[in-house]
Amino acid sequence: MSVVPPILVMHTRLREMTPAEHACIAPDELQRVRSIGSRHRQQEFLCGRSLLRFALERWTGEPAASHRLEMTDEGKPLCIDGPAVSLTHSGDFVACAVAGSGEIGIDLEISDLRRRTKDIARRYFSKEEAGWLGTQHDDRFYMLWVLKEAYSKALGCGLRGLDYLRCRVEPPNIEVSATDGSLQGLGLYKMGQMFLALAVRHATLSDVRFEHWVSGKVGPLPCNDFQIIATAADLV
Numbered sequence: 001m002s003v004v005p006p007i008l009v010m011h012t013r014l015r016e017m018t019p020a021e022h023a024c025i026a027p028d029e030l031q032r033v034r035s036i037g038s039r040h041r042q043q044e045f046l047c048g049r050s051l052l053r054f055a056l057e058r059w060t061g062e063p064a065a066s067h068r069l070e071m072t073d074e075g076k077p078l079c080i081d082g083p084a085v086s087l088t089h090s091g092d093f094v095a096c097a098v099a100g101s102g103e104i105g106i107d108l109e110i111s112d113l114r115r116r117t118k119d120i121a122r123r124y125f126s127k128e129e130a131g132w133l134g135t136q137h138d139d140r141f142y143m144l145w146v147l148k149e150a151y152s153k154a155l156g157c158g159l160r161g162l163d164y165l166r167c168r169v170e171p172p173n174i175e176v177s178a179t180d181g182s183l184q185g186l187g188l189y190k191m192g193q194m195f196l197a198l199a200v201r202h203a204t205l206s207d208v209r210f211e212h213w214v215s216g217k218v219g220p221l222p223c224n225d226f227q228i229i230a231t232a233a234d235l236v
Contacts, residue, residue: 005207009106009198009226010055011095012213017047021215024053024064044089051213052077052087052096058211059083059098076156084203086153088196095196102184102203105153107146108196117141124148124162132168139195143169143188143230146197151183154199165199167232174232186232191225205231 029049036042053064056079060067068080079085084099086106097106117138121130125144133141144167152161166178167186174186185205189196198205210226 004059005209006100006203007104007198007200007205007208008055008059008098009095009196009208009210010051010058010098010213011093011108011210011226012047012051013092014043014047014094015092016214017050018215021054022046022050025049026065026069029069044094047094048087048089048096051094052085052098054213055096055098055211056082056085059100072156074156074158076153086150088149088153090194093194097198099200099203103154103156103201104203105150105155105199106196107149107153108194109142109146109149111139111142111193111195113138120145124159126163126166129166129168140169142195143197146195147174147186147188147199150197150199151179151186154183154201155180169230171230174230176232176235179235183232184235186235187228188230189226190229191227196226 033042033045036045053067056067057064067082070078070080072078077085077087084102084104086097086104088095088107090108091110093108095106095108097104118134121133121141147167148162148165151165155161155164164180167174167176169188174188182201183199184203185200187198187205
């Protein structure tokens with residue numbers, strides 16, 4: 001087994017995980033699945049928890065089923081006595097991140113021209129950010145949204161954390177104007193029409209490895225998939 005870096009990101013599609021691979025999740029997780037009304041959301045939960053367990057197995061060397069996972073009231077996943085973790089999903093995609101220190105947040109979104117992005121920006125973003133987005137291509141909305149969501153997940157405070165990070169994205173730079181002071185790494189990646197962000201607190205965003213889960217086999221992500229397009233260089 002190759003040496004796993006400080007930060008591991010693993011992703012897959014819902015259809016790329018088999019029922020046999022869901023067998024690693026715990027009884028309490030299965031109970032939660034039964035309480036979810038939507039079939040699609042059931043699949044998101046099953047795949048997300050299974051993927052996270054396989055990522056933890058990859059990172060720690062301990063069996064996927066052996067890890068104890070809990071969730072805070074705000075929905076932040078925790079690995080008890082293990083590394084920092086985060087989960088995200090959009091459409092048919094699921095991704096997770098594992099970090100050896102600090103706290104990590106991950107978010108991904110697929111660009112959708114039908115979405116009323118300017119209305120969403122006015123509701124959730126600062127007046128300055130919403131005004132800036134009003135002059136930009138819709139891609140800038142998704143760039144900003146995943147960055148804010150990733151940081152909110154690192155904080156573990158839900159949607160109210162969207163205002164804790166204020167920034168603009170001018171690739172290859174992320175211009176940060178406000179945080180709570182604990183943010184030390186912020187990275188923005190792109191694959192096709194999908195944007196993915198990583199945010200770390202009390203740690204550094206360095207030596208990140210992406211891997212793609214394909215039914216029973218984990219391998220390096222091909223070099224033409226997620227590519228980094230912007231970072232915040234002045235946080236540390």
